[in-house]
Amino acid sequence: MTMTITGEPKTNTVPYSDFAKFENQEITITGTVHNIRMMSDFAFVILRTARETIQCVYAESFSDYRMPPELKEECAVKLTGKVVAGETKDGGKRYEIQIHGIDILSHPAEIPPVVITKKQVQCDLNTDLDYRPVTLRNPKERAVFKFQEGIQRGFREYLMSQGFTEIHTPKINFAGAEGGANLFGLDYFGKKVYLAQSPQLYKQALVAVYERVFEIAPVFRAEHHDTSRHLNEYISMDFEMGFIDGFEDIMNMETGVLKYIMNLLKTEYKNEVELLRADIPEITEIPVIKFMEAKEILMKKFKYKPSDMKDFDPEEEQLLGKYAKKQFNSDFIFVTHYPSRKRPFYTMDDPDDPEYTLSFDLLFRGMEITSGGQRVHDYFAQVEKMKRLGMNPDEFDTYLMLHKYGAPPHGGLGLGLERLTMHLLGFKNVREAAMFPRDINRVTP
Ligand code: ATP
Ligand code: MG
Secondary structure (H helix, E strand, O other), rough: OOOOOOOOOOOOOOOOOHHHHHEEOOOEEEEEEEEEEEEEEEEEEEEEEOEEEEEEEEEHHOOOOOOOOOOOOOHHHHEEEEEEEEEEOOEEEEEEEEEEEEEEEEEEOOOOOOOOOOOOOOOOOHHHHHHHHHHOHHHHHHHHHHHHHHHHHHHHHHHOOOOEEEOOOEEOOOOOOOOOOOOOEEEOEEEEEOHHHHOHHHHHHHHHHHHHEEEEEEEEEEOOOOOOOOOOOOEEEEEEEEEOOOOHHHHHHHHHHHHHHHHHHHHHOOHHHHHHHHOOOOOOOOOEEEEHHHHHHHHHOOOOOOOOOOOHHHHHHHHHHHHHHHHOOOOEEEEEEOEEHHHOEOOEOOOOOOEOOOOEEEOOEEEEEEEEEEEOOOHHHHHHHHHHHOOOOOHHHHHHHHHHOOOOOOOEEEHHHHHHHHHHHHOHHHHHHOOOEEOOEOOOO
């Protein structure tokens, strides 16, 4: 008979969370030898599994089995042994395995170039990034990206519960959406095209189709400087929603998203939160101030002399973070009504004061993590604004189909995944929150 495939998923290991069910029984698990200490008649093996490390002990008295002398760190193994319970400091149970047998599935050719068996990888950030495929094996380091999964999952789950549709928009585009000098140009069969700086123009088009859409995907910014907050490729969590009454609807949705994410992290990612000592904020409400109010606070309260009255520099963002903490006991603060001249062409100007826009940024612990706002939905208003900004509307005819053929009032935002991760985990450098970061000097590994 020919072979058939039934779709039965492979389960070859018992997760630590199930060990209680197997107390005093023999089980077989798979994993990698993370750390090993061999004495003549006694050994400790720390086995690294998908999300945990499991302590396994060997003593000659356990069985007739004898440890293979060729077993070393980073060997992939199938390990059989008895689950036994020990006591933790707080009276709970901690399980370990008494080794009865080890089947070595693979041997590393060389020992790792950096020490990954200690709590923290033992090298500087640059070396760590050079060896990321290896350094990510360190339990603490890999926990960062499990934790980051939790953030994306929270974003997705919450928005889906609010009737959003998940989309994927092209990353090779005819024009940039966000302006500025940070576009990556690309030769596309002899034509000049650009890597997407954001999904902005497409997510707007899709508001007229699905009303509420979101995307979690990479975006590209040719940042010409080497800073601790910029990557050249980062993950943008975007959403866009139609039929809004104002941009407050967007800020409310974002606050709901963030509350959901924080709760998910505290519950389903508890081990990672503890291992990383993540500082998860309690969010009840987020204070809102206007851009010009913020500038006044900076000048009056902090005696700061702004170099640019159209935007904030990093130091100003830090001071506003301090202000939010002191004044409102909040790690977050929304700043609204940014000057029209600093916001992209799709931003709606405030009809009461067109020098300013119906837009906002969200600062978290003193750094921008989100820009958002209401967009222009009227065709004539959008064409007029483009012309005023020196743009040629004819070059944007596909984008303007949205407006020409009718669009609901709408708005949305972009939230930088690595920036949010960075500040939840207290990192000084955004690169630590990117699995394989791309910056001005780095395209490998
Ligand atoms: P900044 O002023 O901090 O450079 P921006 O205003 O240029 O950011 P936006 O275009 O508003 O960035 O992008 C939305 C969000 O995407 C930002 O709030 C931030 O969280 C994130 N972000 C933007 N650029 C980068 C980057 N180069 N690396 C990592 N995250 C970024
Ligand atoms: Mg911004």
